[in-house]
Amino acid sequence: MIALPEPKAAVLARRDAILSDLARLVGPGGLIADRHCLRVYESDGLAAYRQPPLAVVLPETTEEVAAVLRFCHEGGIRVVPRGAGTSLSGGALPLADAVVVGLMRMNRILAIDYADRVATVQAGVTNIGITGAVAEQGFFYAPDPSSQLACMIGGNIAMNSGGAHCLKYGVTANNVLGLTIVTIEGEIIKLGGAHLDAAGYDWLGILIGSEGQLAVTTEVTVRILRAPEGTRAMLAAFRSNEVAGACVAAIIGSGIIPVALEFMDRPAIHACEAFAHAGYPLDAEAMLIIEVEGSPAEQDGLLARLGEIVGRFDPISLRIAATAEESAAIWKGRKGAFGAIGRISPDYLCMDGVIPTSELPAVLQRIGEMSRQYGLGVANIFHAGDGNLHPLILFDANDPESMAKAEKFGAEILMHCVAVGGCLTGEHGVGVEKRDLMPAQFSAADLDQQRRVKSAFDPDWLLNPSKVFPLNPEPPVIRAA
Amino acid sequence: MMEPEAPADDAGIAAAIAAAAARGEPLSIMGNASKAPMLRPVQAARTLSTRNLSGVTLYSPAELVLAARAGTPLSVLEETLAGHGQHLIAEPPDLDALLGTAASATLGGAVAANLSGPRRVAWGAMRDHVLGMRAVNGEGTAIRSGGRVLKNVTGLDLCKLIAGSHGTLAVMTEITLKVLPASESTGTVAVLGVDAASGVAALAAALGSPYAVSGAAYLPAEAAASVSALAGLASGPGIALARIEDFTSSVTYRCERLAAKLGRFGSIRQIEDGTSRPLWQAIRDVMPLADRPEAAIWRVSVRPSAGPALAAVAAALGARWFLDWGGGLVWIAAVPNAATHRTISEAASAAGGTWMLLRAPDTLRTAVPVLPPLSPVLDRLTRRLKAAFDPMGILNPGRMYAGI
Numbered sequence: 001m002i003a004l005p006e007p008k009a010a011v012l013a014r015r016d017a018i019l020s021d022l023a024r025l026v027g028p029g030g031l032i033a034d035r036h037c038l039r040v041y042e043s044d045g046l047a048a049y050r051q052p053p054l055a056v057v058l059p060e061t062t063e064e065v066a067a068v069l070r071f072c073h074e075g076g077i078r079v080v081p082r083g084a085g086t087s088l089s090g091g092a093l094p095l096a097d098a099v100v101v102g103l104m105r106m107n108r109i110l111a112i113d114y115a116d117r118v119a120t121v122q123a124g125v126t127n128i129g130i131t132g133a134v135a136e137q138g139f140f141y142a143p144d145p146s147s148q149l150a151c152m153i154g155g156n157i158a159m160n161s162g163g164a165h166c167l168k169y170g171v172t173a174n175n176v177l178g179l180t181i182v183t184i185e186g187e188i189i190k191l192g193g194a195h196l197d198a199a200g201y202d203w204l205g206i207l208i209g210s211e212g213q214l215a216v217t218t219e220v221t222v223r224i225l226r227a228p229e230g231t232r233a234m235l236a237a238f239r240s241n242e243v244a245g246a247c248v249a250a251i252i253g254s255g256i257i258p259v260a261l262e263f264m265d266r267p268a269i270h271a272c273e274a275f276a277h278a279g280y281p282l283d284a285e286a287m288l289i290i291e292v293e294g295s296p297a298e299q300d301g302l303l304a305r306l307g308e309i310v311g312r313f314d315p316i317s318l319r320i321a322a323t324a325e326e327s328a329a330i331w332k333g334r335k336g337a338f339g340a341i342g343r344i345s346p347d348y349l350c351m352d353g354v355i356p357t358s359e360l361p362a363v364l365q366r367i368g369e370m371s372r373q374y375g376l377g378v379a380n381i382f383h384a385g386d387g388n389l390h391p392l393i394l395f396d397a398n399d400p401e402s403m404a405k406a407e408k409f410g411a412e413i414l415m416h417c418v419a420v421g422g423c424l425t426g427e428h429g430v431g432v433e434k435r436d437l438m439p440a441q442f443s444a445a446d447l448d449q450q451r452r453v454k455s456a457f458d459p460d461w462l463l464n465p466s467k468v469f470p471l472n473p474e475p476p477v478i479r480a481a
Numbered sequence: 482m483m484e485p486e487a488p489a490d491d492a493g494i495a496a497a498i499a500a501a502a503a504r505g506e507p508l509s510i511m512g513n514a515s516k517a518p519m520l521r522p523v524q525a526a527r528t529l530s531t532r533n534l535s536g537v538t539l540y541s542p543a544e545l546v547l548a549a550r551a552g553t554p555l556s557v558l559e560e561t562l563a564g565h566g567q568h569l570i571a572e573p574p575d576l577d578a579l580l581g582t583a584a585s586a587t588l589g590g591a592v593a594a595n596l597s598g599p600r601r602v603a604w605g606a607m608r609d610h611v612l613g614m615r616a617v618n619g620e621g622t623a624i625r626s627g628g629r630v631l632k633n634v635t636g637l638d639l640c641k642l643i644a645g646s647h648g649t650l651a652v653m654t655e656i657t658l659k660v661l662p663a664s665e666s667t668g669t670v671a672v673l674g675v676d677a678a679s680g681v682a683a684l685a686a687a688l689g690s691p692y693a694v695s696g697a698a699y700l701p702a703e704a705a706a707s708v709s710a711l712a713g714l715a716s717g718p719g720i721a722l723a724r725i726e727d728f729t730s731s732v733t734y735r736c737e738r739l740a741a742k743l744g745r746f747g748s749i750r751q752i753e754d755g756t757s758r759p760l761w762q763a764i765r766d767v768m769p770l771a772d773r774p775e776a777a778i779w780r781v782s783v784r785p786s787a788g789p790a791l792a793a794v795a796a797a798l799g800a801r802w803f804l805d806w807g808g809g810l811v812w813i814a815a816v817p818n819a820a821t822h823r824t825i826s827e828a829a830s831a832a833g834g835t836w837m838l839l840r841a842p843d844t845l846r847t848a849v850p851v852l853p854p855l856s857p858v859l860d861r862l863t864r865r866l867k868a869a870f871d872p873m874g875i876l877n878p879g880r881m882y883a884g885i
Contacts, residue, residue: 167631170609199853205638255665358544478869
């Protein structure tokens with residue numbers, strides 16, 4: 001298990017006074033202090049870690065967030081920002097002496113402008129809620145993490161969320177034009193706006209993906225895009241991971257950038273098929289779902305080109321959807337993957353490494369060896385176009401030994417991703433989960449530079465502490481000229 | 482100015498910066514100095530150049546990844562990529578004609594200035610495609626951020642921060658970029674005889690269509706007349722241009738559909754591949770303003786629908802101007818004086834946008850802010866961030882803001 005810092009005794013001792021001050025700042029309806037109610041907030045999507053916080057506040061305005069942060073800063077109280085709590089890396093895990101600032105009541109869409117193709121929303125609006133608000137006019141918000149029904153745009157900002165379609169449309173950082181943030185000192189800052197290329201240093205660039213380490217986001221201006229005329233998928237099954245990997249390289253090399261390019265290995269195919277009955281080829285070692293977009297004629301043209309490329313790799317089967325319904329059938333198994341794995345194993349860890357795509361066959365072989373060594377099953381789902389690998393490690397959380405082995409297995413996979421030229425996390429974030437692995441990817445100097453940036457925003461390290469950076473050494477001190 | 486120090490490796494860059502930090506002596510940072518006329522001049526006795534850090538260090542077309550040392554000329558990268566049918570996604574401009582330089586712009590400079598071309602409106606800025614970098618901070622310490630894979634959220638993204646910081650936070654020595662296949666064909670739908678308001682409305686309709694428009698510019702007649710690819714097309718107040726890049730069959734289909742959609746705004750001409758390419762290169766390189774060497778150049782970014790109002794402000798000043806990015810990028814060439822600067826910058830700020838005094842005589846660019854002044858809280862944060870990278874304040878001091 002990953003170590004969390006000792007709570008500050010002085011803060012715990014002042015709990016009653018802190019609660020009454022917070023109630024004054026956000027109103028009694030905006031404060032959760034009852035110990036039973038606090039249990040709701042003790043964990044996030046990384047459910048193995050649990051810790052009820054000192055208190056939860058649910059502010060309704062940016063000004064209330066500022067008041068809470070100013071108060072916590074003055075009192076040396078730690079703050080854990082939280083959206084929907086869907087983080088898979090423990091990004092919203094509370095600490096015993098921390099105030100959780102939950103943004104779920106800030107859930108209003110503030111402005112939609114189709115002529116300028118932007119929408120401004122509060123941080124507690126769900127990812128799908130943005131697309132839902134603009135879909136009637138044929139628009140959408142591009143990043144689409146699997147948790148998009150629940151996860152909130154504020155959390156997407158913190159984690160720089162991706163999704164299955166980011167090969168073409170980019171991740172959160174590529175789709176945000178403006179932010180309203182609150183610093184730990186309680187200052188409200190508006191950055192960027194509805195225009196491209198915000199002024200000065202790239203504040204948006206450093207804030208997006210900063211995992212709540214630098215500031216709390218309360219409002220977001222995103223680009224909205226007009227949806228293509230239509231999309232259609234094909235499914236190709238192969239005799240080996242090597243052949244499927246070579247096919248991915250040939251597709252990208254051909255000049256076609258599919259809107260999605262998803263890879264599943266044999267265990268993933270079997271689990272999904274048993275769950276969803278999508279007609280997946282059970283005799284295949286690997287399978288690709290490839291999606292294209294455009295007019296029906298453009299889709300036909302692209303699918304024909306792709307079919308020709310796939311044909312060169314001796315596919316076991318090739319299924320090209322003729323209609324939107326047939327596309328949906330192809331996606332059905334993949335979209336139910338997490339539920340499917342949940343059905344064959346009491347628990348699973350969803351890893352999130354990234355590798356150079358050319359390394360895929362060798363990495364999958366290595367993961368297979370580790371799986372035998374640890375005696376734990378693993379199914380691999382892979383955003384093949386961008387190298388983002390999601391091994392799902394099957395284990396039993398009620399068995400401490402199984403849990404310890406699963407964590408060790410996961411860490412070993414991630415270390416291997418780094419060793420072959422990849423990285424620890426492609427879209428889930430470091431959180432607490434991968435915090436202690438950071439020195440595998442970064443030198444002491446690299447990490448020190450990141451820590452200094454943290455200190456520039458949050459000199460006392462009160463924001464979302466114990467995440468992202470290993471607990472030692474002591475935070476660096478920045479003295480501005 | 483003394484001949485720049487131009488080490489041939491990262492260690493040399495680090496040693497030069499460490500030595501300057503020890504002396505507390507500022508350094509002017511450059512590649513081939515193609516952007517020396519931009520922003521504020523740096524007061525430094527010594528200059529450090531990355532121009533001898535040259536060459537592609539990794540290119541894996543099937544993984545859409547290219548890495549090169551910071552001093553590699555963009556032209557070399559473009560050639561390397563073209564050999565595999567790929568390109569730089571953000572289409573960075575060659576500003577030699579605009580800035581009156583004859584330098585070969587480097588990768589490091591393009592990333593440090595975060596300069597992007599017309600494709601930015603659809604495919605993101607230069608900083609959006611930086612996957613990783615090696616750099617040296619103001620203490621002479623080599624740091625690395627990001628990596629060589631397309632998706633990476635491990636730790637704070639220092640790459641984006643250093644990109645666009647104009648050499649004031651760290652000196653980049655190697656940069657890794659995402660690249661994409663170049664399209665097979667380029668087509669343009671032109672709407673003739675429209676004023677700026679209807680031109681930008683037409684561009685909004687184009688960008689809001691499902692046809693994946695990858696360039697959207699409006700040229701008033703005077704600017705259009707300076708672009709040879711538009712010869713014979715300039716009529717009435719101006720011309721709106723929407724670009725499609727894709728496979729040839731898609732370009733043909735989408736241009737047809739777009740032409741039908743935009744017909745209500747004015748008379749339509751389609752511009753084929755051979756003419757479209759030089760046309761968009763001229764827009765990318767700001768050629769419509771390049772024949773005004775005596776003028777100052779402002780680069781204003783506002784929400785696209787505010788572009789025509791900014792254009793009207795420019796026109797009232799007697800300026801030459803045109804619009805890119807669907808109307809949101811306003812290029813202005815006008816008399817280089819403080820009053821003009823105040824009019825343009827105040828109009829841009831009032832529209833909720835941002836501005837840069839891109840080129841001006843030293844007398845003007847040292848006397849007025851070249852970027853929007855910082856609010857007190859952002860000024861404090863900017864200074865702290867600068868100190869987090871460059872505690873002695875020796876890297877390009879004053880380049881972006883006086884005193885920082």
